[in-house]
Amino acid sequence: MIDLRALRENPEPARASQRARGADESLVDRIIEADESRRAALTAFETARAEQKAASRSVGKAAPEERPAVLERARALAEQVKALESQSNELAAAAEGLVLQLPNLVIDGVPAGGEADFQVLRHEGPTPRDFAAEGFTPRDHLDLGELLDAIDVKRGTKVSGARFYYLKGVGARLELALLTAALDQALAYGFIPMMTPTLVTPAVMGGTGFLGAHSDEIYHLPADDLYLTGTSEVALAGYHAGEIIDLAGGPIRYAGWSTCYRREAGSYGKDTRGIIRVHQFNKVEMFSYCRQEDAETEHARLLAWEEEMLAKVELPYRVIDVAAGDLGSSAARKYDCEAWLPTQQRYMEVTSTSNCTTFQARRLAIRERTDEGNRPVATLNGTLATTRWLVAMLENHQLPDGSVRVPTALQPYLGGLEVLEPR
16 A cells, blocks of 8 residues: 555656556546545535534523424434445545555666566576586476476376475475575574464455455455465564554564465466476565665665575576566565576576565554654565475486485585485
8 A cells, every 4th residue: 555645745656656567557646536535525524523513512502492493403414424424435445445456656766667677687606507518418307306206296286286296205305404494594684483374364465465466366265255375475464464563673574484375377388397386385485574764775685685595505596676567566676586497498586575665564554653653664575495496406406317416505404415316
């Protein structure tokens, strides 16, 4: 949710944000008009209610011969107040509905355009391997996973349908090692570890901005009116909903470990092989509450911590500044880290960190006390490790015989195991 007062005073930043996103610029003017109608209706209601109260108080003071007329006026005002209140509520609901359609305002410098219009900021990590020079053709992650008896997609599909899988043996151990290393890193930087709920209410899901244009990607349980979360960001954002939190000591940071669920609506035929794009996976997610003026600095920190984890698993990757039209409704800026995928000769997203400024906090009523009064906080999130990383790790660290080298930083989490051997 955006700041309505700021929008009324200067609507141009919102218009510019909509243009950058390739979204409906006229929505801004419709919100302003609806808000003006709402405020006018509220003023009319409050004025009439004050008159009604004054008329009601005057009944007892009226002379007997005047009392019937005074009573009639009080009754007429009561009917008028009732009608004005109803109108005020309707206009308020209409205005709120429009406001909820407006995505967060993008930060200056975010590339304009859609999914393909991102800006590559830099390339990091080791140089992608030249497998031809090494004398063999690389296997993809599913072939490697099956050789290692680490991934079983066939039985996952048998049990649950398309885009499900089993991680078994060294596959399960490798994922646990990765996620535990991520949690240990988060702990070292002062994050509070959290095992979060994976079912949340509509208020929390909507408050984080996930029930907009992409709500068809979310699993909904109608019998309970609960949503399965696609990231622990949702539960972590809802953790302090309706609260005033203390940021005097700096940002409050949580690291959520959870299973995540995504319907992947609209992605049929895309990344269907293996475990790149699946309905269920595990993730360690960073989440930060901070002061508004500290949000961009905190965003840089989250990106740096993501890159520290990527260095530990020794992956070649690039950092991109995601274009405005691909941000999602709650993000004002998002950086993705994309790992090199040798068998597809492309980069694949493995982390994402978003600065949501005050957008989620306004919806969820999360504030801090300042000398000038209470105000919304800023919220930020970032991926620290997820199941998808196994795809890039298997492919980038494979050996000619189908075995896979374990990154040095993860070996202690696997009892010192240095190489995963084919079964």
